Amino acid sequence: MPDRAALEGILYVLKTGIGWQHLPHQLGYGSGMTCWRRLRDWHAAGVFTRLHHVLLDRMAQAHQLDWTRACVDSTSVPAARGGPKRARTPRIVAGLAASVM
Template sequence: MDDRRVINGIFYVLRTGIPWADLPSEYGPPTTVDNRFNRWGYAGHWDRIMEAIAEVHNVDTVMVDGTSIRAHHASTTLKKDPRRCLGRSRGGLSTKIHAVTNQNGLPIRYELTLGQAHDTPPCKQLLDNLQPGQYVLADKAYDADWIRDMIWEQGAIAVIPPKANRKRPAEFDPVLYKERNKIERFFGRLKASFRRIATRYEKTSRNFLSMIKLASVKLWIEFYEFAA
């Protein structure tokens, strides 16, 4: 079956959140579309597409934050495994998406954790490839010495408000910090535009991350079309 037809079917599921079995016939057999989504994700195609799109854009500022996603009961049927990134928080079973975006609020990279996990541990992976002179915007939850040291060692500049209990509060640029709302708006758009992300239906973390990266590709394409 034609790959373009399959991709359109995958994006239809991503946008509407419907089960694969309910996919309209115009996109082909649901099992075929589902199987190719799994196979392409396992082969790393979605990763490479997102990386290729994100790399061509100059980044002078990055922002880091996280958001929790409630899990549908359909995603919890496999045996418990921390690698599935399903944890129990106040809202029930959930997954936390940790993201780094550029100055326009467009995603660059992701990590998934259990829903109840703290925001800071994924920074070891998310912020390990900064460029000298880049600004790193984050809220006060990220005001940890090791995060500031990690940013400084790469020649980047932390724009993080200090916690109230800091004995020696670090300085930060409050005007530049206001730009951080763009990553919050990004998460809002991600949930509002893609029902398959607003609620987690995928049983495996790999498939859920594939859905997130596909949505990211869509947002990047829309950005380039608007800028053209």
């Protein structure tokens, strides 16, 4: 399966939200499992991270990035020094609930 066809199949599944197993063979993207495996392999190889950096670089060179609307949250940037540690939540199990049957 050519890379271009696999990429188009991946984008089709991600855009439409269909399951991988429901990717229509008539579209010429190959099987959904082939596209899924290619996505997994490309992700593991860092292809999408490199692609993201290339796109950001090109957009910056074309002055198409507006950083005044950028947002960073803790899911993408870890807290400085790891942040405070939380205490463990104590269990509050007094006993089993009575059966309703």
